[in-house]
Amino acid sequence: MEEGKTNFDISNLSLQELIKVYENINSFLSFLEESKLDESEASNE
Amino acid sequence: MNSFLDFIDNDIEAKKTLLSSLPTNNKTNIRKYNEKIASIYENYEYxxxxxxxxxxxxxxxxxxxxxxxDTETLMNQFEEYKHMxxxxxxxxxxxEKMGLDDLLYDIHNYSNFTFDEINDIIRKLIEKFRTCGIELKNNDFKYTFYVHQYMCEYLSCNGDYGKLSQVFEEIYWYNPNIIEHIELNFRKLIKKHQKSFEEYISREQKTLLNKHNFKNYDEFIAALKNKYEELENSTDEQLCDIVxxxxxxxxxxxxYFPDSKFRVATYAGLTINEIDYSDNxxxxxxxxxxxxxxxNVVEYGNYLKYIPLFNYFKEKYEKxxxxxxxxxxxKNIDNQINTKESKLEGINSKIFGEKGGFLSRKPKPENLKNLKIESLKIAKELYDLYYQQDKLKFENKIITLKNESLLLISDVVRLYYSYNFFKKETFKKVFNLETYNEIVDMCNEFDDFASNPSNIIINGINTFEETDVASIIANKYRLENINLELADLDEDSLEALKNKIDFVFRVNKIENSNLSVEKIWFIVQTDKIVEKEEKEKEKEK
Incomplete structure (x- = not known):
């Protein structure tokens, strides 16, 4: 299933919030990287 | 949704919950799970x-x-003023003004140099005479037979010092003090041409004063101080330097944030009585x-650095x-030098067979040998006498200064700034310097300190009295409401004190600019993020 992209406006964020947004996104991307599972090791059932 | 930040926080939580609820018990489910992750990942990459x-x-x-x-122009102007x-x-x-004492120090300490470097020092000495219109020739170098032999070769080698190694080798084993005797020859020539050197310097002084329209030395010194302040202001830290x-x-x-503990503590400890920071x-x-x-702190730091020199001076020259x-x-030394040099000239005339009549004949080989030995013996005595003469002249200067008025630390600083030969000798001894480069580096640093027109503390310290300089400084600034403790002026604390002052200046600069601490913080964070991203992209390549 395709995930829909959200249009957003970040111009109203404070400078600290802007950095926070980036850090949260980046940290979530790392979480996603680490969450991937190895298909080949699983059973077919 | 309040903002994109809220959206992201909520969405991340929702996505994590969703992922944790997906089944991963078989290959098909894992594939679907991974596809979901990839889909979310793509969006978040975007x-x-x-x-x-x-x-x-x-x-x-x-x-x-x-x-x-235009700092470069100011720097050049200040350098020109320093030369003036x-x-x-x-x-x-x-x-000293011709730089002859510097070169004499070098040749006097010839063991620090290679053969080529020694020859280059000789070249520089000859060049100094040429600057004053004196072209030295073979006949000017007759201090001893060997000096003449070497310098005749030197003057015909046209800078190709390799050609001199053979003649030097031949002379050296007869006369290992040949370089000392070359030094003596130059000292005698300097004495002979003293008037020409003085006239040259006098012309130079007039030209420099006229060029810059200064009536006298005092007027020039005032301008030097202004130029230094101008230069200091132009090298002042800028906002972009802070960034x-x-x-x-x-x-x-x-x-630097107003509520940072560091800033609050720094400002709280800065003044004795609180001041109104909202009042310009x-x-x-x-x-x-x-x-x-x-x-003052910079000057005091320099003062502390050279305390061993001031203590040495005090001990040596107090009585x-x-x-x-x-x-x-x-006077006695001068007479001895003149007498011995006349005697040496007489012996040399015999060696060179210069006088007419009976004496014009070349001496017999055994007599020649004895005359050469005798000339070397006198030269050795003269070498010691010239050194004694220099020392006495330097001491004479100190005595004169002491007699004129109280001898202040600023006078001692000026004294060593003015006499390179003794500055180098003294620094080597006082600071236990081992190499020639160490001596030169430390002397250059000292000259920077000595020629700093903003020095003010050293103008009030009597060299021969115990003075608690730290208390003088602390008391002065406490009167001006600065919470300066003696401990702040410990040698090890000076850097921290300078940093504290710089901190206050930076805060002021930032707050009076179109930036703010927060904006600079943001620039720094973004810079780190971009740098990290670029490194990761490099790794992926």
Missing amino acids: YKESVLNYLKAKSESFHCKREER KFILNPMNSFM EKAKKSEIEINN ESINKLLETLKRLRI QESPETNNSAL
Whole structure:
């Protein structure tokens, strides 16, 4: 299933919030990287 | 949704919950799970890229323009003024102003140099004479037979010092002191041409004063001070320097936020009585005081660095001979030098067969040998006498200064600044310096300190009295409401004190600019993020 992209406006964020947004996104991307599972090791059932 | 930040926080939580609820018990479910992750990942990569681009654009919008300052021109002008001070220095003679004492120190300490370097020192000495219109020839170098032999070869080698090694080798084993005798020859020539050197320096002084329209030395010194202040202001830290330092983590920008513990503590400990930081007049007064304190702290740091020199001077010269005794000793040495040099000239004339009549004949080989030995013996005595003469002249200067008025530390500083030969000798001894380069480096550092027109503390310290300089400084600034403790002026604490002052100046600079601490913080964070991203992209390549 395709995930829909959200249009957003970040111009109203404070400078600290802007950095926070980036850090949260980046940290979530790392979480996603680490969450991937190895298909080949699983059973077919 | 309040903002994109809220959206992201909520969405991340929702996505994590969703992922944790997906089954992963078989290959098909894992594939679907991974596809979901990939789909979310793609969206978040897009978000990240968009946010990153925004961060960069925003950070660039805070671009800090470097203030155009013609520092290079000011630096060149100040260097020219420093050269003028060197030439106009009323304390020393043509020997020092021509740089002859520096070269004589080098040749006197010839063991520090290679053969080629020694020859180059000789070239520089000859060049000094040429500057004053004196072209030295073979006949000027007749201090001893061997000096003549070597210098005749030298003057015909046209700078190809390799050609001289053979003649040097031949001479050296007969006369290992040949370089000392070359030094003596130059000393005698300097004495002979003293008037020409003095006239040259006098012309130079007039030209320099006229070029810059100075009526006299005092007027020049006042201008030098102004030029130094101009230069100091032009090299003052700019806002973009602060940004760059923050980017390089040379300063911690978090400390600059108004509510940072560091900033609150620094400001709380700065003044004895609290001042109103919202009042411009109070802040300007504080900054003006801190500016002076910073200059004084730098000077005091230098003073502490050279305390061993001042102690040495005090010990050596506190109980000096009377001017009469010193003058009489100097006169005695002068006479001895003249007598011995006349005697040496007589022996040399015989060796060279210069006089007419009976004496024009070349001496017999055994007589020639004896004459050469005798000439070397006298030369050795002269070498010691010239050194004694220099020492007495230097001491004479000290005695004169002591007799004129109280001898202040600033006088001692000026004295060593003015006499390179003794500065190098003394520094080697006092600071246990081992190599020639160490001596030169330390002397250059000292000269920078000595020629700093903003020195003020050393003008009030009597060399021969115990003075608690730290208390003098602390008391002065405590009167101006600065909470300066003696411990702040410990040698190890001076850097921290300077940093504290710089901190206050930076805060003021930031708060009076179109940037803010927060904007600089943002620039720094973005810079780190961009750098990290670029490194990761490099790794992926």
